[in-house]
Amino acid sequence: MEAVKSASKQTNDLKPAAKQLNVFERFLTLWVGLCMVLGIVVGKGVPGSIATLRSWEFAQGSQINVPIAVLIWLMIIPMMMKVDFGAVRRVGQRPRGLLVTLFVNWVVKPFSMAFVAWLFFRHVFAGLLTADEASQYIAGCIILAAAPCTAMVFVWSYLTDGDPAYTLVQVSVNDLIMLVLFAPIVRYLVSGASSLEVPFHVLVYSVVVFIVIPLVLGVALRGWLVGKHGVEWFEKQFLPRFGPVSMIALLATLVLIFGLQAENITTKFSHVLLISVPILIQVYFNSSLTYGLMRLLRVEYAIAAPGALIGASNFFELAVATAIALFGPESGAALATVVGVLIEVPVMLSVCAACNRTRHWFPGPASA
Numbered sequence: 001m002e003a004v005k006s007a008s009k010q011t012n013d014l015k016p017a018a019k020q021l022n023v024f025e026r027f028l029t030l031w032v033g034l035c036m037v038l039g040i041v042v043g044k045g046v047p048g049s050i051a052t053l054r055s056w057e058f059a060q061g062s063q064i065n066v067p068i069a070v071l072i073w074l075m076i077i078p079m080m081m082k083v084d085f086g087a088v089r090r091v092g093q094r095p096r097g098l099l100v101t102l103f104v105n106w107v108v109k110p111f112s113m114a115f116v117a118w119l120f121f122r123h124v125f126a127g128l129l130t131a132d133e134a135s136q137y138i139a140g141c142i143i144l145a146a147a148p149c150t151a152m153v154f155v156w157s158y159l160t161d162g163d164p165a166y167t168l169v170q171v172s173v174n175d176l177i178m179l180v181l182f183a184p185i186v187r188y189l190v191s192g193a194s195s196l197e198v199p200f201h202v203l204v205y206s207v208v209v210f211i212v213i214p215l216v217l218g219v220a221l222r223g224w225l226v227g228k229h230g231v232e233w234f235e236k237q238f239l240p241r242f243g244p245v246s247m248i249a250l251l252a253t254l255v256l257i258f259g260l261q262a263e264n265i266t267t268k269f270s271h272v273l274l275i276s277v278p279i280l281i282q283v284y285f286n287s288s289l290t291y292g293l294m295r296l297l298r299v300e301y302a303i304a305a306p307g308a309l310i311g312a313s314n315f316f317e318l319a320v321a322t323a324i325a326l327f328g329p330e331s332g333a334a335l336a337t338v339v340g341v342l343i344e345v346p347v348m349l350s351v352c353a354a355c356n357r358t359r360h361w362f363p364g365p366a367s368a
Contacts, residue, residue, distance in 0.1 A: 031251060032251075032254060032345045035251045035252075035254040035255045035258070036254060036258045036341075036342065037258075038255050038258075039254060039255040039256065039257065039258025039259040039260075039261075039262065040258050040259070040262045040265060040266065041262075042255065042259045042262070043258065043259035043260065043261070043262025043263065044262050044263070044266065047262075047263075050259045050260060050262070053065075053067050053256065053259075053260075054260060054329050065321070065324055065325070065329070067256060068253065068256060068257070068320075068321050068324065069209055069210070069321070071249050071252050071253040071256065072210055072214070072249075072253060072317045072318075072321060073213065073214050073217070074245055074246065074248075074249035075246050075249035075250050075253060075317060076210075076214040076218070076246075076317065077214045077217050077218045077221070077246075078218070078239070078242050078245060078246040079154065079218070079246060080175075080214050080215050080217070080218025080219065080222075081218040081219075081221055081222045081239065081242075082154065082168065082222075082239065094166065094299075094303065096294075096297045096299050097166065097170070097294060097299045097300075097303035097304065097307050098166075098169065098170055098173060098307075100290060100293045100294055100297065100299070100307060101170050101174070101290065101307040101310055101311060102173065102174070102177070103293075104286055104289055104290045104293070104311040105148045105174060105177075105310065105311055106177060106181060106185075108286065108289065109145050109148075109282070109286050109311065110142065110145050110146045110185050110189055111189070112145075112282065112285065112286075113141055113142055113144070113145035113146075113278070113282050114138070114141075114142050114145075114189045114192070114193040115193075116141075116278045116281055116282055117137065117138040117141035117142065117193065117278050118138055118193045118194075119278075120274075120277060120278045121133075121134040121137050121138050121274075121278075122134055122138075125274050128270075128274065129271070129274070131195070132195075132332075133271070133332050134194075135194035135195045135196050135332075136194075136196070136327065136331055136332025136333045136335075136336070137271075137274075137275055137332050137333070137335075137336045138190075138193050138194040139190045139193075139194050139196050139198075139323070139326075139327065139332075139333040139336070140275075140319075140323050140331075140332065140333035140334065140335065140336025140337045140339075140340075141275070141278055141279060141282075141336050141340075142186060142189045142190050142193065142194075143186055143190070143319045143322050143323050143326075143333065143336075143337060144279070144314050144316065144319040144336065144337050144340040145282060145314060146182055146185050146186045146189070146319075147178055147182050147314060147315035147318050147319060148174045148178070148310050148311070148313070148314065148315060149309075149310060149313035149314055149315050149316075152313060152344075152348070153167060153170075153171055153306065153309060153310050153313065154167065154171075156306065156309040156313065156348055156351075156352055157305070157306040157309065159349075159352045159356075160305035160306065160309065160352050160355045160356055161301075161302060161305070161356075161359075162302055162303070162305050162306035162309075163300075163302035163303055163306070166302070166303050166306070167306040167310075170306065170307065170310055171310070174310065175211070175215060178207075178211060178315075179207065179211060179212065179215075182203075182207055182211070182318075183200065183203040183204055183206075183207050186198065186203060186322070187200055187203060196327070196333075198326060199326065202325050202326050203322070203326070205325065206318070206321060206322040206325050206326075209321075210317070210318045210321050210322070211318065222234070225238060253317060254341065257320055257338055257341065258338065260324070260329040260330070260334070261329070261330070261334060261335055261338045263330065264330060264332075264334075264335045264338075265335070265338070268335070271332075271335070272335070272339055272342070275335070275336050275339040276339055276342075276343055279336075279339060279340055279343060280343065280347065283312045283313075283343075283344075283347050283348075283351070284312070284347075284351075286311040286312050287308045287309065287311055287312035287351050287354075288308075289311070290304075290307050290308040290310075290311035290312070291304060291305075291307075291308040291355070291358075294307055294308065294362070295361055295362060298362075298363055299362070300362055300363055301355075301359045301361075301362035301363075304355075304362055305352075305355040305356075305359070308351065308355060309348065309351060309352065309355070312347075312348065312351055313344060313348050314340055314344065316337065316340050316341045316344060319337040319340065320334065320337045320338060320341065322337075323336070323337045
């Protein structure tokens with residue numbers, strides 16, 4: 001009897017602990033959906049106010065929208081403060097998971113998205129779209145796929161019992177690579193797969209405003225606060241208090257984004273459905289490819305699951321802002337990135353559920 005009790009206790013110990021989600025995480029899909037609806041209502045109800053917000057730019061010709069930039073800073077800086085670039089030095093201890101993630105994110109994902117978008121918008125849906133609409137939607141899909149997710153990955157990793165330290169390393173390395181590769185990849189693929197020209201200086205502005213500035217501020221604030229109060233205070237007291245700022249900024253960004261796109265969404269709802277098809281294919285293709293490669297290389301589950309989620313999700317805040325900067329807030333490219341926002345949360349939750357159900361496919365930490 002004692003042996004049975006002991007075995008039962010060991011089995012229970014192996015089960016993942018129940019997730020203690022906060023209100024935002026528990027009802028994430030609901031909040032996102034409400035903000036999308038609110039944005040559309042505001043955009044249709046007070047178009048003059050939305051037009052005023054749309055006109056606020058950093059400088060004439062920059063096409064960088066001030067309200068969106070400020071909200072994105074408030075959203076991303078707390079996430080960037082979690083990034084410890086000193087952790088990158090520990091990559092050599094378990095490199096396989098990171099190498100798979102980087103391969104999918106930078107060698108497969110942008111190029112496969114360009115092909116899938118071109119295939120559907122130029123051929124499969126050719127009779128339903130004008131040539132200009134097809135070009136705009138191809139551009140938006142490419143911009144969406146060209147930057148891996150940095151913010152919500154921490155939530156996805158938590159929901160799948162991911163290794164938080166390794167997730168941090170993956171995000172840190174991808175952020176560094178994004179500084180260099182995002183602009184040239186977007187310019188090359190958008191120009192090649194569509195008939196649109198991409199002003200490189202606008203791309204550089206976008207990288208500086210939406211990646212460099214929040215990254216530098218986040219790293220600087222982290223260093224200063226850790227140096228003054230210590231790591232334990234920073235991670236257990238400061239970040240939990242500052243976290244709601246990021247979540248509120250995320251929801252406000254969604255309201256503004258959908259307000260700017262209200263006319264497009266309500267008058268082109270059939271196009272929203274068409275745009276969803278290649279994006280959905282990409283999400284499940286990239287997550288499955290990453291997850292499969294992780295299993296093939298016998299990477300442990302706590303690394304494989306977050307890696308699959310990083311490969312599947314997108315840095316949609318950067319994508320939307322870049323599409324607006326390049327082609328305007330009412331463009332088809334901006335609409336395509338907004339559709340990515342529309343479907344990302346429920347789709348990523350389905351990927352999380354799939355990972356949780358298949359954790360037994362992967363070896364434990366010791367055997368890996």
